[in-house]
Amino acid sequence: MRALIVVDLQNDFVEGGALAVAGGKEIVGLINHLTCQFDLVIATQDWHPADHQSFASQHPKLPVGSKFMLGGTQQTVWPDHCVQGSFGADFVPQFDRSCVSQIFRKGSNRDIDSYSGFFDNNRKQATGLEQYLRDRGVEEVFVVGLATDYCVKFTALDAASLGFKTHLISDACQGVELSPGDIERSIAQMQAAGIVIQQSEQIMSTTTQRETTLDLPDSLELVGHTKHLQLVKRGKWSFVQRPASVRVVCIVALTDDRHLLLVEQHRPPVGCTVIELPAGLAGDIIGHEDEPLLRAAQRELLEETGFVAKRWRELTSVTSSAGITNEVVTMFIATGLTQQTSGGGDSSENIQVSTIPLSQIPQWLTEQQALGKMVDSRVYAGLYFANLIET
Ligand code: VGL
Ligand code: ZN
Secondary structure, eight states: EEEEEEOBGGGGGGSSSSTOOOOGGGGGGHHHHTTTTSSSSEEEEEEETTTTBBBBBTTTOOOOEEEEETTOOOOOOOOOOOOOTTTSSSOOTTTTTOOEEEEEEOOOOOTOOHHHHHHHTTSSSSHHHHHHHHHHTOOEEEEEOOTTTTTTHHHHHHHHHHOEEEEEEEEEEEESSSSSSHHHHHHHHHHHHOOOOOHHHHHHHHOOOOOSSOOOOTEEEEEOOHHHHEEEEEETTTEEOOOOTOOOEEEEBOOOTEEEEEEEEEEEEEEEEEEOEEEEEOOOOOOOOOOOHHHHHHHHHHHOOOOEEEOOOOEEEEEEEETTBEEEEEEEEEEEEEEEEOOOTTTTOEEEEEEEEEGGGGHHHHHHHHTEEOHHHHHHHHHHHHHHHHH
């Protein structure tokens, strides 16, 4: 069993927070992607009482970043942060916790800090994380999150010392770097302790790279393939298809005041920005081939637009472009919408969301086309269904 430990992905540790780590928000999308590749996902949460003794407010004479002795160990003075129940202590809203099976809180004892997700800094008190992992047969852990030179480092070092085969996914972490070189030294220290330093790319490729030599029926000839697509021939007709388990969902998302959610992004095949309905793939991750279509639709709507819907209904399945692909798209209608996050997809996608009154969409699309954008044909299908339903 392999577990992913997501360390302290909390508001106070990202841009705008009390102890902001530069680039903290940038790793959230990547971590969301990583979570669905593991058997078990755990999150830690820094969770301090308001009078925690690491806080600057408790030591008016000591500057932030200075050191003093606390309960027999050296303690750094931090800005007050992650106070229990505060917004700063909450997980960043973009962090998709749907795959997180347990949260471990730390730093609740005012008289001792706790960087590691396993023990306090004196190694006196355990959080229960070790037992949780052992009970579930975990032998290998992967650590990501904030901050590389503090909580990530101590969590990874403790994991290794407890005998877990430990990996640090270094591009899914960011550090505080109180002194220049802290991050680099932390990584060297982890490496010296036997921790494997890796890039997320390597994780994705060992867990998600599919066998592209799928069994093809006799009627199909494989002409060529990439990781995601196959070019095949049936008789004289060549076309592209996705791996067998992959299906496509698209969502007609209509707000209570009858605005339709549309997304736009640059599409390399056509070389311009395309306006589309929110959409995505189901079953494209190894180990999750049987992901239900509805679940994929809910996930994609949240990832791309930041909205969640109270009511879902499957509409129909339609062909995408039946001359060049066997792809079939299942359309859903989602109503009772509320916005949870700003959306935008993962860091590689750069998706822009528009919420347009249904009655103004034809005119809006014409204006957008005049700006050089293109409109996906499913948008017009979405308009048809959106106009049929009552909100
Ligand atoms: C952290 C300093 C103080 C961390 C927590 O999450 O790395 N750093 N408390
Ligand atoms: Zn803390």
